[in-house]
Amino acid sequence: MLTAGSNARAFLDSLDPSKKYDYVIVGSGAGGGPLAARLATYGHSVLLVDAGDDQTDTYQYQVPSLNLQATEYTPMTWAFFVNHYNDPQRQQQDTKMTWYTPSGELYVGNSPPQGSTPYGILYPRAGTFGGCTAHNAQIIVLPDEGDWQTIVDMTGDKSWAPHKMKKYFTRLERNRYLPASHKGHGYSGWLTTSVTNLLLVIPDLKITSIILGAAASVGQGLGKLVTTAKGLQHIFLLDLNSGVSDRDRRTGLFQMPLSIKNGYRSGPRDFIMQVLEETDSEGQPKHQLDILLSAFVTKVIFQNAGYGKPRAIGVEYARGESIYRADPRASRNRNRPLRPTGNITAQREVILSGGAFNTPQILKLSGIGPATELQRFNIPVVKNLPGVGTNMQDRYETTVIGKAPEDFKLTKKCTWMRSVPDPCLEDWKKNKPIPLRGGYTTSGITLALLKRSSVSADATPDLFLAGAPTAFTGYHLGYSDGGVKDALHWTWIVLKAHTRNSAGTVLLRTRDPRDTPIITFNSFDTGTNDAREASLDSKAMVEGMLMARQAIKDIPHIKKPFKESWPASKVNNSEQMKAWVEQEAWGHHASCTCPIGGDNDPMAVLDSSFRVRGVDGLRVVDASIFPKIPGYFIVLPIYMISEKAADVIHADAKRDR
Known part of the structure; x- marks a missing residue:
């Protein structure tokens, strides 16, 4: 693995005041990281700024199966606590509810100590080099063509047409699970994609039985166990990211495409390091890309x-570690003012890539947002844009968990970094073929089930079920450890795509940049003004939960049957399931808080070229730009818009010369 230390000169200890940059990009995640690298290859000078430090040489970053542990790994985590509902009583029914106790501790559950105050539901983000690509589950799924067509229809900009956006996928992908003859894929890009090696699965009859149960639940049952990798492949439809014309309408069982390279996490960091390593004929850096870490941007500076x-x-910034209060290590001392280190000048543009929570916060602190909100905090209004921090959307997710009669062989000896040595980590380190390096070489999420619910808005599947050998009930403090406390459980994650909620908000808590914003998703019936549609998402989720239950029931018995352990007896009929879903559902693809829109849309924050409306020299490139949440998993759409933004920005720069 290439480490940041192999090109330390690009990682700045301090800024050289005499050095000028064309572009200053704030945030090194799925939007900002590829954008910085691509703009540098186009000949522009770029400074990439991130509030976190570099953790890419840690096992938590590198080992695919440690993605749960990475989300709660203190050196890289930003822990937001959010609301699903404005109604406190409804919010507090969630079993994942976190409370601040009188003793100063955090409590999770429905029976907090007397005098506790509500804190919210954990929403893990990453404050580190690479952003959330440093801890995500590495799932790579193309969005639907309709997701891009929506932007065309809103703006009239045909450069967003589906066939044009697809070229960005083929540009960034380095596919390693299909022959190069398969159309619709890329084979020389910066993001390596693969699928789990089925030789890891075959030795455990329990996992092959689960696959057969899943196949039976969608009408693909074979009626007998499959004991070879070749036989197992016949159960799966070939390619979830296929370039075939009916790809967006297909349902059934698939292997999950993952951003994993030879058993290591693959992401924007690979692209950045590749660009930094390129030299000219004299051995000097070929591209002008610098990286400033532990630099917390407090606001954009305007002329x-x-x-x-x-x-x-x-931008104005403060240098130091753990400044932002989403970082568990950050100081809560409000008597100590934040003292900015200085300013960073952009000769051409500032580009915000802080994500769906932090980009609208930075914009508002800079004077761009709803004027009434800014005035409430005595922030001078630079531009009244009422759409900033509105329109927030997410998926809905819940789980069904089955308990096996005995341990899964794949994870039986794994300690998930709780002990030294960890036998599974030692296997992963070996210089051997993937099947001999064990389960840590995959993300753990190997299977995908696509289905169209009875209330799907069109012919596109809106239910996505993903399976993994863990006990995952959602995000709460300590969840990453609790989910792997034994090797007996299998989780079906039920994800509702194309959700109808669009009323989430990101509001300033204070004018102190260190404070996290107030984040409210307004889920289900509180997130739509259409009474007819209010219950459709929860109805679809009930159908997905029942399908997951059936997949567990359909597992062929080896010795003893699997037993459902979550939600189990808490939910016995569809009415109870609907209430359960609305109480417990969560998401982790927050987006759409600075949406692109048409010129006639007063709530549009950006134009179709990512430019913030009403000002010059400022763009946004991250999850917040979408008017509607795209696809099933958001990281690949962000990679694609990052590549598009680089082309748009480069074209504008050439016109201005």
């Missing part, structure tokens, strides 16, 4: 604010 059209000319 001519109040005197004509404002122009972004740079």
Whole structure:
């Protein structure tokens, strides 16, 4: 593995005041990381700024199966606590509810100590080099063509047409699970994609039985166990990211495409390091890309604010570790003011890539957002854009968990870094073929079931079920350890795509940049104004939960049957299941808080070229730009818009020369 230390000169200890950058990009995640690398290859000078430090040489980053542990790994975690509902009583029914106790501790559950105050539901993000690509489950699924067509229809910009967006996928992908003759894929990009080696699965009859149960639940049952990898492959439809014309309408059982390279996590960091390593004929860096870590951006700086059209000319930042209060290590001392280190100047543009929570927060702290909200905090209004921090959307997710009669062989000896040595980690380190390096070489999520619910808005599947050998009931403090406390459980994650909720908000808590915003998703009936549609998402989720239950019931018995352990007897009929879903559902693909929209849309924050409306020199490139949440898993759509943004920005720069 290439480490950041192999090109330390690009990782700055401090800024050289005499050095000028064309573009300053804030945030090194799925949007900002590829954008910085691509713009540098186009000949532009780029400074990539991130509030976190570099943890890419840790096992938590590198080992695919440790993605749960990575989300609660203190050196890289940002822990937000959010609300699903504005109604406190409804919110507090969630079993994952977190409370701040009188003793200063955090409690999770429905029976907090007397005098506790509500804190919210854990929403893990990453404050580190690579952003959330440093801890995600590495799932790579193309969005539907309709997701791109929505932007075309809203803006009239045909450069967003589905066939044009697909070229960005083929540009960034380095496919390693299909022959190069398969159309619709890329084979020389920066993101390696693979699927779990089925030789890891075959030795455990319990896992092959689960696959057969899943196949039976969608009408693909074979009626007998499969004991060879070749036989197992016949159960799966070939390619979830296929380029075939009916790809968006297919249902059934698939192997999950993953961003994993030879048993290691693959992500934007690979692209960045590749660009940093390229040298000219004299051995000097070929590209002008610098990286400043542990640099917390507090606001965008504008020229001519109040005197004509404002122009972004740079950012204000504070240098140091654990400044932001989403970091569990951050100081809560409110008597100590934040002292900015200085300003960073952008000769051409500032680009915000902080994600769906932090980008609207930075915009508002900079004077761009709803004027009434800014005035409430005495923030001078640079541009009244009422759509900033609105329109927030997410998936809905819940789980059904089955308990096996005995341990899964694949994870039986794994300690998930709780002990030294960890036998599974020692296997992963070996210089051997993937099947001999064990389960840590995969993300753990190997299977995908696609189904269209009875209330799907069109012919596109809206239910996505993913299976993994863990006991996962959602995000709460300590969940990553509790989910792997034994090797007996299998989880079907039920995900509702194409959700109808669009009323989530990101509001300032204070004008202190260190404070996290107030984040409210307004789930289910509280997130739509259409009474007819209010219950459709929960109805679809009930159908998905029942399908997951059936998949567990359909597991062929080896010795003893699997038994459902969650939600189990808590839910006995569809009415109870609907209430359970609305109480417990969560998400982890927050998006759409600075949406692209048409010129006639007063709530549009961006135009179709990622430019913030009403100001010059400022763009947004991250999950917040979508008007509607795309696809099933959001990281690949963000990679694709990052590549598109690089082309748009480069084209604009050439026109201005």
